[in-house]
Amino acid sequence: xxDVLLTVVRGLGFGSVYALLAVSFVIIYKSSKVVSFxxxxxxxxGAVLVSYLAGPxxxxxxxxxxxxxxxxxxxxxxxxxxRPMIGRPVFVVAIITLGLDIAIRVVVNVFIGPDVxxxxxxxxxxxVDVLGLPVQERYIAMAVVLLVVGAGLFAFFRYxxxxxxxxxxxxxxxxxxxxxxxxxSMTALAWAMAxxxxxxxxxxxxxGGGVDQSTWVIALKALPAIIIGGLDSIGGAVVGGLxxxxxxxxxxxxxxxxxxxxxxxxxLVSPYVLLLVVLLVRPYGxxxxxxxxxx
Amino acid sequence: xxxxxxxxxxxxxxxxxxxxxxxxxxxxxxxGLLGANGAGKTTLLRALSGLLDIHHGAVTxxxxxxxxxxIDHLDPQQVVARGISQVLEGRRVFGEFSVExxxxxxxxxxxxxxxxxxxxxxxxxxxxxxxxxxAAGYLSGGEQQMLAMGRAMMSSPRYLLLDEPSLGLAPxxxxxxxxxxxxINEQGTTVLLVExxxxxxxSISDHGxxxxxxxVVMDKPAQELLDDSDIQEFYLGLGxxxxxxxxxxxxxxxxxxxxx
Ligand SMILES: Nc1ncnc2c1ncn2[C@@H]1O[C@H](COP(=O)(O)OP(=O)(O)O)[C@@H](O)[C@H]1O
Ligand SMILES: [Mg+2]
Numbered sequence: 001x002x003d004v005l006l007t008v009v010r011g012l013g014f015g016s017v018y019a020l021l022a023v024s025f026v027i028i029y030k031s032s033k034v035v036s037f038x039x040x041x042x043x044x045x046g047a048v049l050v051s052y053l054a055g056p057x058x059x060x061x062x063x064x065x066x067x068x069x070x071x072x073x074x075x076x077x078x079x080x081x082x083r084p085m086i087g088r089p090v091f092v093v094a095i096i097t098l099g100l101d102i103a104i105r106v107v108v109n110v111f112i113g114p115d116v117x118x119x120x121x122x123x124x125x126x127x128v129d130v131l132g133l134p135v136q137e138r139y140i141a142m143a144v145v146l147l148v149v150g151a152g153l154f155a156f157f158r159y160x161x162x163x164x165x166x167x168x169x170x171x172x173x174x175x176x177x178x179x180x181x182x183x184x185s186m187t188a189l190a191w192a193m194a195x196x197x198x199x200x201x202x203x204x205x206x207x208g209g210g211v212d213q214s215t216w217v218i219a220l221k222a223l224p225a226i227i228i229g230g231l232d233s234i235g236g237a238v239v240g241g242l243x244x245x246x247x248x249x250x251x252x253x254x255x256x257x258x259x260x261x262x263x264x265x266x267x268l269v270s271p272y273v274l275l276l277v278v279l280l281v282r283p284y285g286x287x288x289x290x291x292x293x294x295x
Numbered sequence: 296x297x298x299x300x301x302x303x304x305x306x307x308x309x310x311x312x313x314x315x316x317x318x319x320x321x322x323x324x325x326x327g328l329l330g331a332n333g334a335g336k337t338t339l340l341r342a343l344s345g346l347l348d349i350h351h352g353a354v355t356x357x358x359x360x361x362x363x364x365x366i367d368h369l370d371p372q373q374v375v376a377r378g379i380s381q382v383l384e385g386r387r388v389f390g391e392f393s394v395e396x397x398x399x400x401x402x403x404x405x406x407x408x409x410x411x412x413x414x415x416x417x418x419x420x421x422x423x424x425x426x427x428x429x430a431a432g433y434l435s436g437g438e439q440q441m442l443a444m445g446r447a448m449m450s451s452p453r454y455l456l457l458d459e460p461s462l463g464l465a466p467x468x469x470x471x472x473x474x475x476x477x478x479i480n481e482q483g484t485t486v487l488l489v490e491x492x493x494x495x496x497x498s499i500s501d502h503g504x505x506x507x508x509x510x511v512v513m514d515k516p517a518q519e520l521l522d523d524s525d526i527q528e529f530y531l532g533l534g535x536x537x538x539x540x541x542x543x544x545x546x547x548x549x550x551x552x553x554x555x
Contacts, residue, residue, distance in 0.1 A: 172389065174387070177344075178382075179401050181403050
């Protein structure tokens with residue numbers, strides 16, 4: 001029982017980070033109808049920026065500062081490399097984001113160096129006693145940050161003028177334009193928000209273990225998460241991210257014992273098994289819209 | 296005054312759709328713009344609202360002026376900010392938004408006046424107030440048209456451009472939409488009313504224009520257009536062949552082309 005609960009906690013902890021990353025993919029998808037493969041690099045850049053800022057200003061201030069800086073980078077990327085591609089096939093834009101990802105990582109790697117960089121988080125691997133269970137503090141922090149960012153996004157998209165304008169732009173560009181909504185700026189805003197959220201996720205990916213040049217791979221776990229949740233649903237991305245975290249965590253704990261014939265480290269591919277199962281039952285994901293492709 | 300002079304519009308650099316259109320929309324009036332399918336009515340409204348870009352169209356000659364100042368080449372949001380608001384053909388409500396969310400998007404350029412404008416729109420369309428929390432996609436066609444008009448009014452426009460508001464509505468609903476348009480006009484908004492339903496449009500317009508394949512072929516006070524025998528025959532369905540709506544004119548032409 002104790003093992004099960006600890007497995008769940010770990011799954012929800014990492015799942016929260018995957019959920020944040022998945023949300024960042026979905027925000028871009030909703031505004032540009034493209035999956036941005038630059039998110040891993042932006043996540044890594046955020047984590048590395050936090051690792052440099054945490055010393056002078058402390059982790060808690062470093063995270064929002066890095067988020068703002070990386071958001072500005074996201075805005076700039078959209079304006080300079082994505083905007084001019086309007087009207088090109090989605091495939092072309094996706095390839096451009098892949099190029100951006102590589103370019104950004106080349107620069108960021110210089111700042112990481114060959115070793116693991118500590119992000120300066122206050123938790124490390126220390127635990128706190130919750131109802132008799134030794135729960136790692138960083139998992140609690142990950143879940144809290146997902147709650148805070150999620151609640152903020154919910155309120156933003158539901159009640160704020162710009163949130164509504166962003167949703168309107170993603171539903172019907174021409175109609176949004178005749179309401180006086182600057183649709184192009186809404187797209188840039190989406191890229192900025194997605195970059196900022198990826199940066200926050202990066203800081204928490206690094207919590208406990210630090211970051212190195214290969215940490216970007218973790219962002220790819222958001223891909224099964226968004227497909228499970230449905231590409232155009234933010235709530236779905238959160239659920240998908242948490243599911244991926246849980247499945248991965250359960251395979252990590254129990255697969256060696258119960259399914260040893262699957263070999264070692266099967267937990268790494270387990271999200272894709274989950275993905276397959278979900279898509280067999282629901283081709284548009286758990287929360288996706290049937291007509292994701294709108295004309 | 297909103298004025299269009301000698302406007303020429305081309306799509307994809309090759310398709311000439313407006314061939315020197317001139318018209319005037321004087322303040323306080325309702326101006327009717329009639330024409331069969333494909334005449335270029337929607338294209339003219341796109342030019343006015345700065346929407347040609349996204350349709351790969353461009354103004355190649357002529358100009359659009361607001362109080363003498365050129366407004367072609369403005370972005371859609373700049374046009375809205377100057378008090379020109381359009382209701383697109385087909386209403387285009389945001390189906391998954393609630394009625395009130397739709398109205399709030401309409402207030403994007405005027406956040407300070409939102410509360411006052413909401414009140415005004417709900418006064419004008421009490422039905423929308425009843426349904427304010429419902430998803431707009433579930434409203435009837437008439438209610439969606441009211442919502443689209445209400446949403447356009449949320450930017451406090453001086454000029455309201457309406458693209459075929461009666462399209463697809465039952466006759467009694469066409470009547471109430473018409474009355475609402477004249478009510479909006481009486482409250483001080485100038486209206487450019489694009490319609491294929493000529494009798495509906497001319498019954499409330501001060502002045503009317505008839506567009507045919509990108510040219511203005513008639514330009515008269517609405518009453519004179521109503522009395523015109525061509526209009527009566529082809530556009531009002533009062534001709535010898537009995538009931539015929541404006542929409543049939545295209546069919547009529549096509550038939551003629553096949554026969555010749
Ligand atoms: N985006 C476009 N590209 C090319 N041709 C277009 C485009 N939009 C409309 N047209 C053509 O322009 C002509 C006028 O269309 P439109 O302005 O929609 O007329 P109306 O609103 O009077 O029915 C039609 O022949 C139509 O096929
Ligand atoms: Mg039209």
